Amino acid sequence: xxxxxxxxxxxxxxxxxxxxxxxxxxxxxxxxxxxxxxxxxxxxxxxxxxxxxxxxxxxxxxxxxxxxxxxxxxxxxxxxxxxxxxxxxxxxxxxxxxxxxxxxxxxxxxxxxxxxxxxxxxxxxxxxxxxxxxxxxxxxxxxxxxxxxxxxxxxxxxxxxxxxxxxxxxxxxxxxxxxxxxxxxxxxxxxxxxxxxxxxxxxxxxxxxxxxxxxxxxxxxxxxxxxxxxxxxxxxxxxxxxxxxxxxxxxxxxxxxxxxxxxxxxxxxxxxxxxxxxxxxxxxxxxxxxxxxxxxxxxxxxxxxxxxxxxxxxxxxxxxxxxxxxxxxxxxxxxxxxxxxxxxxxxxxxxxxxxxxxxxxxxxxxxxxxxxxxxxxxxxxxxxxxxxxxxxxxxxxxxxxxxxxxxxxxxxxxxxxxxxxxxxxxxxxxxxxxxxxxxxxxxxxxxxxxxxxxxxxxxxxxxxxxxxxxxxxxxxxxxxxxxxxxxxxxxxxxxxxxxxxxxxxxxxxxxxxxxxxxxxxxxxxxxxxxxxxxxxxxxxxxxxxxxxxxxxxxxxxxxxxxxxxxxxxxxxxxxxxxxxxxxxxxxxxxxxxxxxxxxxxxxxxxxxxxxxxxxxxxxxxxxxxxxxxxxxxxxxxxxxxxxxxxxxxxxxxxxxxxxxxxxxxxxxxxxxxxxxxxxxxxxxxxxxxxxxxxxxxxx
Ligand code: SF4
Numbered sequence: 001x002x003x004x005x006x007x008x009x010x011x012x013x014x015x016x017x018x019x020x021x022x023x024x025x026x027x028x029x030x031x032x033x034x035x036x037x038x039x040x041x042x043x044x045x046x047x048x049x050x051x052x053x054x055x056x057x058x059x060x061x062x063x064x065x066x067x068x069x070x071x072x073x074x075x076x077x078x079x080x081x082x083x084x085x086x087x088x089x090x091x092x093x094x095x096x097x098x099x100x101x102x103x104x105x106x107x108x109x110x111x112x113x114x115x116x117x118x119x120x121x122x123x124x125x126x127x128x129x130x131x132x133x134x135x136x137x138x139x140x141x142x143x144x145x146x147x148x149x150x151x152x153x154x155x156x157x158x159x160x161x162x163x164x165x166x167x168x169x170x171x172x173x174x175x176x177x178x179x180x181x182x183x184x185x186x187x188x189x190x191x192x193x194x195x196x197x198x199x200x201x202x203x204x205x206x207x208x209x210x211x212x213x214x215x216x217x218x219x220x221x222x223x224x225x226x227x228x229x230x231x232x233x234x235x236x237x238x239x240x241x242x243x244x245x246x247x248x249x250x251x252x253x254x255x256x257x258x259x260x261x262x263x264x265x266x267x268x269x270x271x272x273x274x275x276x277x278x279x280x281x282x283x284x285x286x287x288x289x290x291x292x293x294x295x296x297x298x299x300x301x302x303x304x305x306x307x308x309x310x311x312x313x314x315x316x317x318x319x320x321x322x323x324x325x326x327x328x329x330x331x332x333x334x335x336x337x338x339x340x341x342x343x344x345x346x347x348x349x350x351x352x353x354x355x356x357x358x359x360x361x362x363x364x365x366x367x368x369x370x371x372x373x374x375x376x377x378x379x380x381x382x383x384x385x386x387x388x389x390x391x392x393x394x395x396x397x398x399x400x401x402x403x404x405x406x407x408x409x410x411x412x413x414x415x416x417x418x419x420x421x422x423x424x425x426x427x428x429x430x431x432x433x434x435x436x437x438x439x440x441x442x443x444x445x446x447x448x449x450x451x452x453x454x455x456x457x458x459x460x461x462x463x464x465x466x467x468x469x470x471x472x473x474x475x476x477x478x479x480x481x482x483x484x485x486x487x488x489x490x491x492x493x494x495x496x497x498x499x500x501x502x503x504x505x506x507x508x509x510x511x512x513x514x515x516x517x518x519x520x521x522x523x524x525x526x527x528x529x530x531x532x533x534x535x536x537x538x539x540x541x542x543x544x545x546x547x548x549x550x551x552x553x554x555x556x557x558x559x560x561x562x563x564x565x566x567x568x569x570x571x572x573x574x575x576x577x578x579x580x581x582x583x584x585x586x587x588x589x590x591x592x593x594x595x596x597x598x599x600x601x602x603x604x605x606x607x608x609x610x611x612x613x614x615x616x617x618x619x620x621x622x623x624x625x626x627x628x629x630x631x632x633x634x635x636x637x638x639x640x641x642x643x644x645x646x647x648x649x650x651x652x653x654x655x656x657x658x659x660x661x662x663x664x665x666x667x668x669x670x671x672x673x674x675x676x677x678x679x680x681x682x683x684x685x686x687x688x689x690x691x692x693x694x695x696x697x698x699x
Pocket of ligand 1: 015016017018019020021022044047048049050051052053183184185186
């Protein structure tokens with residue numbers, strides 16, 4: 001992160017990467033496009049991380065695709081093709097496969113980095129132009145467990161139900177499985193200011209990360225045991241009389257059952273299960289009991305488990321017991337990961353949802369959205385498969401035979417990735433929309449090159465639920481198309497019964513109408529408003545003409561929760577732990593995560609010259625390194641029941657001795673990860689499995 005700078009001229013837009021959506025301006029200077037932070041944008045206040053500073057590095061990159069590619073039947077190689085030829089092949093083959101095997105023969109896989117407009121059009125393409133139920137997106141692997149828990153407990157899923165800046169106005173921040181100092185560095189300034197004011201920060205993470213370095217208390221639980229820690233905390237808080245009895249009586253239901261369920265979670269039991277010392281748990285309980293205001297934040301470390309939803313529910317129970325949600329500078333929230341992780345799931349990319357965060361099996365929702373789309377409700381398909389289940393079904397009997405991928409690189413990012421790659425290779429037709437030849441695009445039959453963020457206009461919804469506007473600063477290279485145009489063209493070639501818009505502001509207005517009255521209501525937001533107001537928080541319903549516009553909703557739940565009776569639901573949850581436990585053959589815990597200089601599957605950031613591309617590495621404790629005879633930098637092999645990875649050892653005392661860590665921005669980490677799914681969110685167990693590690697033999 002960097003110090004603030006003065007106001008800059010140029011086109012105001014937002015970073016292409018994470019969910020902070022830092023404001024930046026882009027200005028042409030000769031042939032280059034210069035990034036300047038947008039000093040008065042409240043989320044980043046003139047700071048950017050190094051990914052943001054170097055974000056224009058893909059513009060004009062030699063690996064940028066500038067022509068569609070088709071796999072040549074004779075040579076098996078990708079060759080350039082015209083847009084007409086490529087789109088005709090896509091439409092003709094998709095229709096032929098559907099004629100043979102039914103509408104669900106074609107599937108769509110989207111991304112949490114797509115703008116709201118593109119996510120909306122992608123859902124409409126699937127349901128209206130293709131008539132398939134088979135659509136989901138990589139956001140299922142991002143914060144779906146938090147979404148599921150928030151919907152169950154609070155009746156609404158918005159990552160942070162308050163502005164990010166509230167973090168510096170509270171007294172205590174508890175971060176469960178978040179490394180925000182490295183994943184979204186400008187956000188760490190709120191923690192720094194909190195501590196300058198005398199507030200406290202607590203971090204729970206198996207690794208002592210850069211975020212932990214800013215903390216007053218660090219707990220290092222075993223991967224997959226955050227739930228047990230929450231149960232133990234609630235046990236202690238209840239025993240200490242710290243439960244806000246009036247709040248739980250008037251604003252929640254189900255607390256007495258939860259209270260009974262944690263009675264056996266003594267700190268010593270938590271210590272046995274999680275490795276967190278009973279003393280440390282007592283200290284955290286004391287901090288929570290004493291804090292007048294407190295914020296509990298979960299992120300991927302807590303959520304990317306087969307018990308991710310229950311884990312988040314357990315932490316929401318802690319927040320509810322203390323009476324935090326809905327109070328000033330207090331509550332529970334989730335730190336979203338992908339740039340549009342929030343908006344990406346609100347507009348119809350999810351297998352079970354229509355725009356406005358409406359459920360696809362709700363007749364009223366179907367009627368409303370079908371009315372906006374100009375089709376009959378009975379023509380809309382029902383719910384489809386979740387992301388991993390969809391990929392697993394590719395090319396199987398009764399599964400999809402063609403897949404359109406956009407904004408995603410599942411060859412790198414899917415769990416049990418070798419298995420997913422096999423399924424992709426079994427397809428009759430793989431179509432990938434991307435900027436560069438990602439690992440997934442390289443296996444495609446058709447590759448369609450599209451504009452990148454600086455070359456297009458569209459909205460994103462950041463981790464606070466703030467809708468922001470990316471504005472086009474430069475034209476895309478010749479041969480590259482705007483993705484809204486591409487989707488409209490493809491829809492027409494598929495014989496869509498209704499036209500698809502191509503102007504982002506118009507598509508957004510249609511999205512707003514489709515969302516009206518839904519849980520994520522955007523109908524009172526326009527591109528113009530977002531431009532003028534530095535973002536607008538949803539829900540923001542349209543109001544009758546002549547009335548003042550709805551101001552948007554920065555803070556939720558002050559008066560009531562979004563449940564039918566206005567009360568939050570306390571849910572009883574039980575700790576089960578990771579699906580795969582260490583044993584004699586695989587005696588260690590493996591967990592995965594991020595590094596500062598890379599973003600997601602690395603398809604963009606690995607190509608940016610000014611960002612260090614270290615390749616994967618294996619982080620291990622000096623005690624473990626000594627046991628296997630590995631020195632720092634020496635190659636080691638990590639193996640799980642699904643695959644192996646050879647990479648240099650990084651010997652650090654910041655990790656538990658029984659745990660190894662591999663970053664997931666390169667091919668390799670997800671060859672190792674487990675594909676067990678959370679029963680509610682369908683989130684895979686990315687963050688915990690059993691592994692073995694040894695010194696690699698010399699090549
Ligand atoms: Fe900001 Fe995230 Fe972009 Fe870094 S990657 S500049 S934290 S939006």
